[in-house]
Amino acid sequence: MRVFFVIMIVLSSGVAGCFGSDELFDEKRGIPGGLALACLQDDKFEKMKIHFLYEKGYDPIAMDLVKTRLQQVCDKPDGIQIVANEIDFSEDTSWSSDDVRDARWKHGEDAMGSDTLHWYFLFPKGTHNDESVLGVAVDASTVAVFKDTIADSVNFLGRPSADEIERAVTVHEAGHLLGLVNLVYQSPIDHEDSEHPGHSNNEDSVMYWAIESSSIGNIFSGSIPDEFDADDKSDLAGMASGELKCSDQLWS
Ligand SMILES: [Zn+2]
Numbered sequence: 001m002r003v004f005f006v007i008m009i010v011l012s013s014g015v016a017g018c019f020g021s022d023e024l025f026d027e028k029r030g031i032p033g034g035l036a037l038a039c040l041q042d043d044k045f046e047k048m049k050i051h052f053l054y055e056k057g058y059d060p061i062a063m064d065l066v067k068t069r070l071q072q073v074c075d076k077p078d079g080i081q082i083v084a085n086e087i088d089f090s091e092d093t094s095w096s097s098d099d100v101r102d103a104r105w106k107h108g109e110d111a112m113g114s115d116t117l118h119w120y121f122l123f124p125k126g127t128h129n130d131e132s133v134l135g136v137a138v139d140a141s142t143v144a145v146f147k148d149t150i151a152d153s154v155n156f157l158g159r160p161s162a163d164e165i166e167r168a169v170t171v172h173e174a175g176h177l178l179g180l181v182n183l184v185y186q187s188p189i190d191h192e193d194s195e196h197p198g199h200s201n202n203e204d205s206v207m208y209w210a211i212e213s214s215s216i217g218n219i220f221s222g223s224i225p226d227e228f229d230a231d232d233k234s235d236l237a238g239m240a241s242g243e244l245k246c247s248d249q250l251w252s
Contacts, residue, residue, distance in 0.1 A: 029101070029111075030140030030250045033179030037249050038117050039074040040178065040240040044251055045117035047078040053087045053107055054123035058147050060084070061163055062170035065226065066121070069171050073178065073228070073236045078115075093126030095146075097138045100124075104142040111141035112251065119177060121170065123147060135169040135212045140250055143173035155217030160224045165216055168226045172211045180207045180232050185244045191231040205229035 038045050050067060052060045063082045070080055087107050091099060100122060108120045122144040128136055134153060135145045150165050160168075179185060181192045181200050193201040196209035203210070203219075206226050210219040228236070238244035 028250070029105070029142075031183070031248055032137035032140065032143075032176040033184035033246075034140030034248050034250045035111060035117065035119070035177065036179035036184055036239060037246055038112070038251060039070065039076075039119075040236060042075040042077055045112070045115055046076060047116040048074065048076045048080045049083050049116055049118050050080065051108055051118060051120045052082065052084045052123065053104070053120060054084070055089055055125040056086055058123040058125060060121065060123050060145070060166075060170065062167040062226075065167055066170055066174050069174060069227070073233065073240070075240065076117075089122075089124050091124060091126065094129045095124060095126055095144065096129050097136055100136060100144040101138045101142060104138075108142075117141075119143075119174075121145065121173070132214045133212065134165065134214060134216065135173045137173050137176035141177065143177060145169050145173065149214055153214040153217045155221070157221065159222055160216070160220055164224055164226075168206055168211050168224045171206045171226050171228075175207050175228060175232065178236060179239065179246065180228070180235065184246050184248050185235065185239055187231070187235045187244070188238075189231045189234060191229075200229065200232060202229050202231065205232055207232055 052063055054060055067080050067082055089103050104120045104122055109118060111118050119141045124144060127146050127149045134149050137143045151162050154162050181198055183198055191200055191202060193199045193209055199209035200207035202208060204225050206228055210216050239246055
């Protein structure tokens with residue numbers, strides 16, 4: 001009974017925002033960054049498939065961009081392929097991070113199939129139950145992007161536009177799956193925002209915290225980054241080469 005009580009407390013005190021909270025209980029699914037080396041290196045996975053699961057009318061617009069960004073940093077000699085599927089999630093309109101995780105494992109397959117690495121990007125109808133969240137990374141191979149919340153976060157100038165925000169958010173969440181910033185390693189460069197752990201302190205990086213926040217329309221009044229900055233890329237190169245030690249990896 002006591003164990004149950006403790007678990008209930010841990011679950012209900014879940015971290016809002018960016019990261020899923022119950023990785024303790026889903027070890028195999030890992031934490032965001034847990035399949036970073038699986039992407040950055042080719043030791044085990046020579047191919048990669050990026051699955052986009054989207055509700056009808058919620059077509060992702062940044063599929064090619066995510067592929068390009070991953071190709072720029074990951075080692076996949078047999079290529080990276082986009083797989084897009086329309087899904088009826090049959091969910092409520094308010095999503096917890098657990099709901100996202102459940103939907104991905106219900107409609108998707110394992111992350112580590114033979115020599116192919118599978119990552120899943122969900123585009124559901126509705127919002128995260130923390131309505132300031134535009135996107136969320138919930139385990140080592142799963143993210144969600146909330147287009148309804150993105151549409152609402154556009155400022156009255158329409159700059160950045162919903163399309164620009166969606167592109168940035170989608171790449172931002174891919175960055176979390178790559179372990180940025182300091183999720184599964186410690187950068188020798190001081191570029192993590194101490195007030196927003198797991199994010200860059202550079203507003204020219206796609207890993208800047210406000211990218212996935214509904215306050216984005218107040219913070220940016222023009223173009224927003226959809227690329228990793230030099231420090232992010234330096235971290236990824238260090239992880240790929242083995243120079244930076246990585247923790248919490250699901251394989252190796
Ligand atoms: Zn983030």
